[in-house]
Amino acid sequence: MPGFLLWVPASLAVLLAALLQGITGFGFALIAVPLLLLVFDAHTAVILNLLVSFCTQLALSYRVRKEIIHSLLMNLFKGSLLGIPIGLYVFTHFNVKDLKILISILTIIFALVIFKLKSIKKITQEENPWAERLIGSLSGFLSTSTGIAGPPVVLFLNYRDLRKDKFRATASAYFTLLYGASLALLILFRNVNTHIVLSAISLLPPAFLGSYLGIYLFPRVSQKHFYYSVPLIVIATGLYSLLTSIL
Template identity: 35%
Template sequence: MDGWLLLIVVVFFASLLQTSTGFGFSIIGTPFLFLLYPIHTAVQINIVLSICLSSFMIYKIRKEINKQLLITLIKGSILGLIIGLAVYLYMDVQILKMTVGILIIFLTILLILKLTIKQSKKGDFLTGGISGLLTTSIGVPGPPLLLYFSSVGTNKATLRSTTLAYYLFVYFASLVMQIGFGGTSSEVWISSSIGLPSLIIGIFAGQLLFKWISQKTFKIITYIILLFTGLYLIITS
């Protein structure tokens, strides 16, 4: 029962952050889910709830989506999803977590020091590929997108809507691949059902919060999320 209570609280705050910024559900939720469940179970619960969140939000934010960017990200993610599945099934995930954590912290520091790059289709494609790899392997697709979009100066509305639409595809594809090759368990679906009501409440609260977040505050939250993710990945590896 205590585990379910923690699940409900974590899902609420993770969905609140995801809905208000476009990022954060996996970044906040996954560390705590790893404390409650085995790695593969935690990853699948995170993916199922993320699909639900994106599905609830997609209609409301559909007009803000950058469709060309979305298509490029999806194309790039396909190869990454396949590579990430191999990591999920056969490779040492801890080494990947350590490497990604160090890289995220390094790049975040560069962003804080005002690193900027020019957006391009190659950059969009590569970002989608890395995000896809991290989705099927450890269930955390956000950091590559957050780093890339922050460095090219994407506005918060486009960032939130396009990434949520992208998540709907990449999470669904990842879940199908994981179940097809690695299976699933009743615990994944029971726990996801328990967390669903708090997910919905978090979505409504996050939509209200989004209206009050300025671009400057949004950027600060971005840096905090990235640094937290990097440190978490290093510590847990």
Template identity: 30%
Template sequence: MTLLLAAFGIVLLGAVAQAVSGFGFALVTVPLLAALIDPRGAVVVSALTGFGLTVVAAVRERAYARWPVAAALAGTALLGLPIGLLVLARAPERALNATIAVVVLGCVALVWSGARIRTGRVGLGAVGVLVGVLTAATGTNGPPLVAAFHSLGYDPRTFRATHAATFAGTGVMGLVGFAATGQVHVDTVRTALVALPAVPLGWWLGNRLFHRVDPAVFRRIVLVGLLGSAGTALAGLAS
């Protein structure tokens, strides 16, 4: 019961971060859930609980999304998905935990530095493939999208909407891939079902903050939280 309540709280934090900053759900939930259960279970639970969040956000914010960009990214993500599924199935747990921590730290570095990448057709295609790999391998597939959308100069609402639209597509692919490779188990489904009510609650809280708090300020708060999340994953490695 303690584990399930902790999972509820972790998913709540992730949903709030996603609603306000436009990213952060998996980056918050996966490392923290991995400290409670195993990293493979953490990736699947995060995907199961976060899928509804991204679909609802994509529908509600559809007028602000850049749909051609989201479709191109989701399409090329399909090319990287098999590689990510192979990593998830074959990599040792310690290696997965290390990868999760590195990806989270990489996201913090990208956002904090304001790094930009080439956003032409080839550049976005490469981002999409990397998103596909990370979707299946670690669930923490936001960092390349953060850099790409920052380079495209999206305002906070367009950023959030296009992010959700992209994740709606990659989320379907990820869940199908997890089911097809036998990564969905009874324990992960039970944990996801208990934590699921935290998603609309967290989105509601985050939406209220989105209209009251400077997004740049909250983004910095999210980044500090992500450092703690990555620290948790690294602490798990040390133990």
């Protein structure tokens, strides 16, 4: 378990991340990973993100299960199964400092893309199983390599212009399945140790508190305005994490 001086900032990170996740169904890693990188090494931050996020996503998915688009969910997940092992190879062979820089750069790029997307008119798209599986593959790769699996799927769902409730439910269910598969593979290759598991357990109370607050705020917050603020926060944390890696 982390010491108290490490637990406090880590608990605030997962609380904020779970709050965002409770409202949107995604975004835990976008907030948690850059902030956890300020406290832990890159490998620990990625695995902690997966463990805590899986638990909160599982609870949220069960709560909103009636709104899930199952065909879209399964196509995304099938694609992710191709990307997960490739991402694991990158995860186990990357230098820790280089991995931290890669995570920071990806965070900034994806946040800029999401922010730019707000100025582009959404277009409702027909179902495309191959495109959905391709997006899932990219997401799966990012899941086990950097812990930031959300951006490809979030941008795709945004492009499909889903209703807010279906967006949240489908995204949440997808990440529950993805993180479960990613964790199973990491455990199989002995990348998860007892210390990390205990650290994750200690962070569950603030994570569930944040998720509960997010669920409570979901019908009360303008998603449009909220989405505008998220990329700005992510860009700021990503830049800070990048600067601390290269200086």
